[in-house]
Amino acid sequence: MTADPRVADPRAAGPRAAGPRAAVPLDPSLAPPGTRAFRDAGGIPADQWHADQNGETLVPTHCCFCGVQCGMYLRVDRAGKVFGVEPRNHDINRMRLCPKGINAYQQVNHPDRLTAPLMRRSREEDFREVSWDEALDFTVAEIKRIQQTYGNDAFGLLGGASLFSEKTYLVGKFARVALKSRHVDYNGRLCMVSAAGANKLAFGIDRAGNPFSDILLTDCLLIAGSNVGECFPVMTQYVWGARDRGASLIVIDPRETAIARTADIHVALKPGTDSAFFNAVLNVVIEEGLTDETYLAAHATGWEEVKAKAAEYPPSRSAEICGVPAEQIVQVARTFARAPKAMAWHARGIEHHSQGVENCLAVINLCAATGHIGKPGAGYGTITGQGNGQGGREHGQKSDLLPGGRSIANEEHRRQICEIWGIEESELPPAGTSMMEMVWQMRRREIRGLIGICNNPFVSLPNYKVVKEGYDTTEFHAQFDFFLSETAANAHVVFPVTTWAEDEGVMANAEARVVKHNKAQDPPPGVRTDTWVMCELARRLGAGDKFAFAGSREVFDELRIASAGTVNDYYGITYERLEETGGIAWPCPSIDHPGTPRLFEDGRTYHPDGKIHMQVVDWHPPMDPYDDEHPMSLTTGRTVAHFLSGNQTRRLGALVEQTPRPWAEIHPSHGFRNGEPVRVVTRRGSEVFPALVTEAIRPDTVFIPYHWPVPTSANALTIDALDPRSKIPEYKVCACRIEHAEKIDEVPAPPAAPGHVAYPETQVSRTDPLPPTAPQGRGTSERS
Amino acid sequence: MMGRTIFIDPGRCIGCQACVSACRECDSHRGKSMIHLDYTDEGRSVASLPTVCMHCEDPVAPCAEVCPADAILVTADGVVQQADTTRCIGCANCVNACPFGVPKIDLQAKLQMKCNLCYDRTAYGLAPMCATVCPTGALFYGTVEELQAERPGVQVADTFVFGESEVRTGVAMVVPADKVQWPVPGGLPVVEVNGKDVRR
Numbered sequence: 001m002t003a004d005p006r007v008a009d010p011r012a013a014g015p016r017a018a019g020p021r022a023a024v025p026l027d028p029s030l031a032p033p034g035t036r037a038f039r040d041a042g043g044i045p046a047d048q049w050h051a052d053q054n055g056e057t058l059v060p061t062h063c064c065f066c067g068v069q070c071g072m073y074l075r076v077d078r079a080g081k082v083f084g085v086e087p088r089n090h091d092i093n094r095m096r097l098c099p100k101g102i103n104a105y106q107q108v109n110h111p112d113r114l115t116a117p118l119m120r121r122s123r124e125e126d127f128r129e130v131s132w133d134e135a136l137d138f139t140v141a142e143i144k145r146i147q148q149t150y151g152n153d154a155f156g157l158l159g160g161a162s163l164f165s166e167k168t169y170l171v172g173k174f175a176r177v178a179l180k181s182r183h184v185d186y187n188g189r190l191c192m193v194s195a196a197g198a199n200k201l202a203f204g205i206d207r208a209g210n211p212f213s214d215i216l217l218t219d220c221l222l223i224a225g226s227n228v229g230e231c232f233p234v235m236t237q238y239v240w241g242a243r244d245r246g247a248s249l250i251v252i253d254p255r256e257t258a259i260a261r262t263a264d265i266h267v268a269l270k271p272g273t274d275s276a277f278f279n280a281v282l283n284v285v286i287e288e289g290l291t292d293e294t295y296l297a298a299h300a301t302g303w304e305e306v307k308a309k310a311a312e313y314p315p316s317r318s319a320e321i322c323g324v325p326a327e328q329i330v331q332v333a334r335t336f337a338r339a340p341k342a343m344a345w346h347a348r349g350i351e352h353h354s355q356g357v358e359n360c361l362a363v364i365n366l367c368a369a370t371g372h373i374g375k376p377g378a379g380y381g382t383i384t385g386q387g388n389g390q391g392g393r394e395h396g397q398k399s400d401l402l403p404g405g406r407s408i409a410n411e412e413h414r415r416q417i418c419e420i421w422g423i424e425e426s427e428l429p430p431a432g433t434s435m436m437e438m439v440w441q442m443r444r445r446e447i448r449g450l451i452g453i454c455n456n457p458f459v460s461l462p463n464y465k466v467v468k469e470g471y472d473t474t475e476f477h478a479q480f481d482f483f484l485s486e487t488a489a490n491a492h493v494v495f496p497v498t499t500w501a502e503d504e505g506v507m508a509n510a511e512a513r514v515v516k517h518n519k520a521q522d523p524p525p526g527v528r529t530d531t532w533v534m535c536e537l538a539r540r541l542g543a544g545d546k547f548a549f550a551g552s553r554e555v556f557d558e559l560r561i562a563s564a565g566t567v568n569d570y571y572g573i574t575y576e577r578l579e580e581t582g583g584i585a586w587p588c589p590s591i592d593h594p595g596t597p598r599l600f601e602d603g604r605t606y607h608p609d610g611k612i613h614m615q616v617v618d619w620h621p622p623m624d625p626y627d628d629e630h631p632m633s634l635t636t637g638r639t640v641a642h643f644l645s646g647n648q649t650r651r652l653g654a655l656v657e658q659t660p661r662p663w664a665e666i667h668p669s670h671g672f673r674n675g676e677p678v679r680v681v682t683r684r685g686s687e688v689f690p691a692l693v694t695e696a697i698r699p700d701t702v703f704i705p706y707h708w709p710v711p712t713s714a715n716a717l718t719i720d721a722l723d724p725r726s727k728i729p730e731y732k733v734c735a736c737r738i739e740h741a742e743k744i745d746e747v748p749a750p751p752a753a754p755g756h757v758a759y760p761e762t763q764v765s766r767t768d769p770l771p772p773t774a775p776q777g778r779g780t781s782e783r784s
Numbered sequence: 785m786m787g788r789t790i791f792i793d794p795g796r797c798i799g800c801q802a803c804v805s806a807c808r809e810c811d812s813h814r815g816k817s818m819i820h821l822d823y824t825d826e827g828r829s830v831a832s833l834p835t836v837c838m839h840c841e842d843p844v845a846p847c848a849e850v851c852p853a854d855a856i857l858v859t860a861d862g863v864v865q866q867a868d869t870t871r872c873i874g875c876a877n878c879v880n881a882c883p884f885g886v887p888k889i890d891l892q893a894k895l896q897m898k899c900n901l902c903y904d905r906t907a908y909g910l911a912p913m914c915a916t917v918c919p920t921g922a923l924f925y926g927t928v929e930e931l932q933a934e935r936p937g938v939q940v941a942d943t944f945v946f947g948e949s950e951v952r953t954g955v956a957m958v959v960p961a962d963k964v965q966w967p968v969p970g971g972l973p974v975v976e977v978n979g980k981d982v983r984r
């Protein structure tokens with residue numbers, strides 16, 4: 001722990017003391033009066049404004065957003081309210097933060113916070129604020145009515161991967177034990193399940209193989225389908241660190257992103273062709289004798305079949321499919337395979353596809369064939385989009401998994417969990433369906449009631465029309481949230497719950513490093529923790545004895561026991577150890593176990609035979625075919641200022657100012673001028689966006705960031721085709737065309753919070769560097 | 785060049801504006817950012833670079849030199865402070881004098897505001913907010929030796945030429961190792977634009 005006296009000891013019980021602080025060993029005479037450092041140093045400014053009156057505490061915690069999980073301090077004032085952020089020197093981020101992390105604290109006391117349950121008996125009525133009892137009673141009555149009429153499986157639960165692991169554990173348990181329904185899934189289904197599926201198939205373990213710090217040791221870094229600079233900005237420090245040491249950088253992306261801009265090789269392939277590309281790279285590796293046959297013979301199965309399949313993908317064939325020069329494929333193969341140590345990291349760009357699992361397997365095949373596995377600086381990883389995308393599925397929130405990553409279809413696993421939960425095995429429902437499939441079932445009236453926790457499918461699921469119909473068809477819908485999201489606005493009941501700063505719990509970042517978030521302030525009056533709401537609903541449903549948890553710590557202790565002995569072993573991880581160490585990577589089977597930052601160091605995987613099970617991958621075209629009317633590819637993604645469905649970041653002034661609206665990024669060859677309205681048409685519909693004209697995108701591709709609701713929603717246009725194994729939607733490619741349009745349908749401005757949106761007028765000493773319609777961060781062009 | 789200072793490395797900038805957000809959080813001008821981001825080759829590339837106050841030294845910073853109210857103080861360690869609120873008359877002379885386009889005027893308050901190298905932090909050995917959070921190290925705070933230890937072979941420039949005049953700055957720019965020339969063209973360390981050599 002740090003010795004900084006402003007840092008609160010998170011282990012101290014009870015509400016945080018707001019008393020005078022211990023002396024700070026700084027000389028006040030060195031600090032300019034009126035500054036914070038002066039106050040911190042105990043100095044008394046000339047106006048006698050005493051430092052104690054302005055005392056603040058720093059609470060160590062982590063960012064609530066992406067899978068990097070940067071360490072930060074929340075600044076808490078004497079009244080116990082979060083009012084700012086201070087960088088924290090944690091191993092993961094070493095003080096660095098991205099704009100989302102810096103502004104995250106502003107949502108804690110944001111004027112839009114929901115502070116009383118909202119309720120209405122039908123969607124025609126307006127919401128009214130009600131007591132907790134009324135909202136809970138109505139919800140329980142509706143659950144009972146629906147389940148008694150249509151069966152237990154007619155009520156579903158959708159969780160979220162921004163929840164602490166304790167809460168995701170509770171979501172899984174609540175669905176199966178309190179609701180007794182098979183239908184539970186989570187929005188991590190939209191995140192890294194393709195990578196998870198591939199890792200499980202190949203290695204028998206579902207996580208990245210190496211810690212971020214290994215990137216600094218590699219000689220060749222391959223980044224596939226990841227806009228690291230915007231989606232995981234703080235991870236860039238590792239990429240640049242590797243570059244400083246002379247590592248070569250290969251980036252596979254249809255856009256020239258900030259990372260791609262400086263790559264040694266940027267392969268701007270056509271969306272949806274990744275496995276054809278990786279098969280061809282493997283083909284060259286084999287042809288040029290660059291495989292590591294000793295490694296393969298000792299550690300892999302399936303190599304002969306994979307090799308035979310790769311033979312069908314000579315660079316000339318894949319070059320045609322991918323729309324890139326064949327020489328680039330050869331160059332990538334040589335650079336990656338000849339490097340003494342090479343690593344591959346990927347993200348949604350290759351995972352959000354109807355063959356997302358295969359794309360990830362193709363990358364794994366390449367790593368295995370070249371022996372770049374399980375060594376410092378050599379291995380693979382997937383970068384998690386959501387803070388707890390990794391931890392969110394480890395303990396039973398996903399439809400087919402039980403705690404500890406156990407399979408719900410496995411007799412032995414079911415028996416183990418039923419014993420811990422104290423229920424009969426016959427009471428434990430079988431696997432349910434995935435998030436998008438549940439929406440289809442809602443539309444078909446197979447699921448009649450739904451509780452959503454910490455998710456916003458109205459913005460984040462593909463094919464908005466279908467999603468809206470699905471939700472509108474439900475007879476009862478309750479949503480947990482701290483802001484009224486687009487999805488919550490459709491509900492019958494909205495439960496106002498805590499932000500990450502008002503509760504404690506753990507998250508697992510993209511390295512599978514479990515980190516502890518600490519409570520920085522008490523929730524506003526009227527707001528309860530998600531844990532409390534779930535336990536209270538369970539009690540009213542008659543399962544109170546199975547949900548007698550006072551808070552996160554008790555849930556975590558049950559989770560540890562429930563994971564003991566599995567691959568996802570958390571048993572040795574305790575809150576105290578997390579605070580001492582700054583994070584522990586699982587598996588961690590015992591209290592004295594240091595955790596497992598790097599996998600397979602002994603050459604063994606988590607399959608019983610200890611080998612990598614290489615899988616044959618064949619390319620097939622995307623699900624939405626191109627034709628004369630839809631000749632281009634639409635691809636979607638994020639922008640640095642916003643997070644997922646934007647429910648949180650679209651309310652924070654600095655972030656809204658940075659990127660106020662979405663855009664359609666297109667190549668100058670289409671004849672549009674920058675800022676001109678462009679209509680993007682797919683088989684699902686059409687929407688109008690300002691054009692962002694740039695050479696940094698393929699001429700046959702359009703990019704739209706997806707954080708906004710209709711009428712400028714990328715996901716009103718995307719296709720709800722799913723990967724058959726991971727059931728992840730194909731967000732990253734669908735057929736489209738672009739047309740000139742009259743005007744842009746503006747997204748209604750987010751509710752502006754004073755002090756959060758508008759800053760006093762300041763005359764900037766130069767012209768604004770951005771054209772008025774251009775979103776920041778992407779180069780723009782006036783040339784037509 | 786000062787001992788510890790900011791080094792700007794445009795090659796690493798990802799345009800994320802964490803620096804802009806962080807600057808807004810600084811206690812001495814909370815809610816306003818004193819940094820802006822430039823896009824150097826719009827429409828062709830996503831390249832970007834941040835502009836912070838360069839803390840000029842030649843012989844005294846141009847903004848301080850032209851200030852009729854003597855409101856801009858330069859400290860002994862070379863930090864050009866933001867205007868003293870008790871003296872500043874909001875005339876904007878500094879805005880016009882600054883070759884890097886840094887100072888801003890708050891029209892309502894009739895006050896100048898600019899980056900003061902987070903003096904309240906640096907006085908205690910903390911890095912300025914922008915360089916602390918910058919996810920990529922495009923803004924680095926430390927000595928040139930510390931920078932070079934982290935990034936072997938890195939070359940920096942702290943003298944810029946604007947037409948006839950040369951300005952030496954307290955903040956330095958990383959320039960491509962094979963393109964170092966002294967002084968570098970003013971404002972931005974640009975040596976080529978659209979493939980054309982713009983050095984004269």
Ligand code: SF4
Pocket residue numbers: 063064065066067068069070093096097098099100101102231232233234235
């Ligand atoms: S990189 Fe991710 S974890 Fe770090 S500050 Fe940004 S959003 Fe938060």
Ligand code: SF4
Pocket residue numbers: 796797798799800801802803804821833834917918919920921922923
């Ligand atoms: S924080 Fe760093 S990388 Fe981001 S825009 Fe500023 S200088 Fe560039």
